[in-house]
Amino acid sequence: MFACKKSGYILSATIAIVALCACNKTHDPSPVPATSVKKWDVVLNAKFENPAPAGRTETGTATLELFSDNKITFTIGVTGLAGGDNLTSSHIHWGDPLTNGPIVLNFNKTYTNNAITGEATISKGLADSLVAGNSYVNVHSSNFPGGLLRGQLNNPVDFAIDVPLSGANEVPAVTTTATGLALLRLTADKNLYSRVTVTNIEANDTATVAHIHPGAAGANGGVLQGLCASKDDFGIIKITLLDDAKVTALKTAALYVNAHSKLRAAGIVRGQIR
Structure with missing residues (x-):
């Protein structure tokens, strides 16, 4: 009879521990949602290229938003694309308005109707540099693989x-x-x-x-x-x-x-x- 009571005590204690754990789990704080760190509305223009492509007048916009979890979203659109040309790729490069600098982020999307949209996760170091540094969006085309139009992020x-x-x-x-x-x-x-x-x-x-x-x-x-x-x-x-x-x-x-x-x-x- 004593053994039965002891077993009952153990079972009750086990149930109590399981219930306590379940209770604590339901009260775990939810993950903090990412917040916006910075948003850019970048004006793109063929005349901003170095040198500007002769006779080209394309314009566009690049809307970028950086979040606290280092995710960056992007939407890029180009208007007035000359006939016979096709948009091929777009990137963020380092560089001031007269520097043709290296690629630091490839948007890696295929243009449809001269537009792309997407997101990427970047390093904290790159995120910090984009907020404060000299960088630009560059859109490339089949006729101008070095760049058809571009725009600065932080100092337009x-x-x-x-x-x-x-x-x-x-x-x-x-x-x-x-x-x-x-x-x-x-x-x-x-x-x-x-x-x-x-x-x-x-x-x-x-x-x-x-x-x-x-x-x-x-x-x-x-x-x-x-x-x-x-x-x-x-x-x-x-x-x-x-x-x-x-x-x-x-x-x-x-x-x-x-x-x-x-x-x-x-x-x-x-x-x-x-």
Whole structure:
């Protein structure tokens, strides 16, 4: 009889423990849902590429959202795609507005009706870098595998132009084998990213300085903004903070880029911004 009572005690205790465990399990806290860390509405444009693809005018948007669990969602759409071209891939790259940088995230989706949507899980380190760093979305196509249109995540481009430079545009015209290109990208924080290159210059001459000047085609004007202060500044990215008056002028006024040289101090190659 004592053995029966003992067994009953053990059974009751076991039932109580099981019930307690079940009770505790039902009161376990639910997982905390992921919250939004940052959302980007990225403006994409063919003229933001470096250099911009000649004659192309495609635009688009990329909506990205990063969550606290390091998941990133994306929706990308392109409008005005030229006939005979097809969108092939899209990525996030490192780089400021004038840098063509490495891929850090492949969206790995196939375009349907010139759009994709999806999500990916990334590392915490990459997530932190995307929030604070220089990066851009780049959309590639069969005709432009290096990139058809792009847009910065954190510091959007407000104004972009590629200015071909030629001696024929100088006033008066200059006969020279030299040609050039000025890439100008103005960002929302009023920083002007510029890179001026001069190639095929005569062997006995050297590019010295370059500026933005006020003036329509056929007219000469004073210096509005320096771009290259010495020969060593040609071919590299320069960043200059502009004041409001210069921002307005860059966006609206008749301006030109002029590159000067040792033998042609007044200008060797020039091109109009507008």
